[in-house]
Amino acid sequence: MASSSSTHMIPYSSSSTFDSHSRWSWDVFLSFRGKDTRRSFTDHLYSALIRCNIKTFRDDEGLRKGEEISPELLQAIEESRIAVVVFSKNYADSKWCLEELVKIINCKEEREQKVIPIFYHVDPSEVRNQREIYKEAFTRHEENADEEKRGKIRRWKTAMREAGKLAGYDVKIDSFESEIIQDIVKEIRGTIPMVLDVNENIVGMDSRLERLVSGLEI
Helix, strand or coil: CCCCCCEEEECCCCCCCCCCCCCCCEEEEEEECHHHHCCCHHHHHHHHHHHCCCCEEECCHHHCCCCCCCHHHHHHHHCEEEEEEEECCCHHHCHHHHHHHHHHHHHHHHHCCEEEEEEECCCHHHHHHCCHHHHHHHHHHHCCCCHHHHHHHHHHHHHHHHHHCCCCEEECCCCCHHHHHHHHHHHHHHHCCCCEEEECCCCCHHHHHHHHHHHHCC
């Protein structure tokens, strides 16, 4: 009978800084409008991800101070393998959310970050084409905007148009949200490299590895 043994976990991301092993400190970054979904859909999604040991960044409201997006949030976006964007009715009202979205689309293009849009009680075409409630939000942003602000708004619209073209999840008012969350988590788990359990005292493993290595030597 084999003796009792210890087990080591080999993580797919174990450092908060970029190194030769991994670009990612987080598996998922959640971008969402707090007043719409923080205590409902986004909270349920976050809890489901955490239960599956998926390392997920959900911002603290304390980071949202002033006009500019905080360096902590920008860094978290850069260091996330996947960005999940929850487009809700008031998402486009938030300058913070729009700045997050610009950063996310940049990371998609420059760092091959995967982006998963969730259309929560909004039609994807409203996001993609900035129609209806999203058009109203941008109209408010454009009021009395100077040239610098107009440049920002153009970037926000471009990022939203690109995100709206991506395949995602449409959560309608009468949807079963728990089932959609299960599907989202399943997709994310399929994207993330698996964590391997390596047993230190597997019987005969050392000798087999030695023979394999010797056979590969040139």
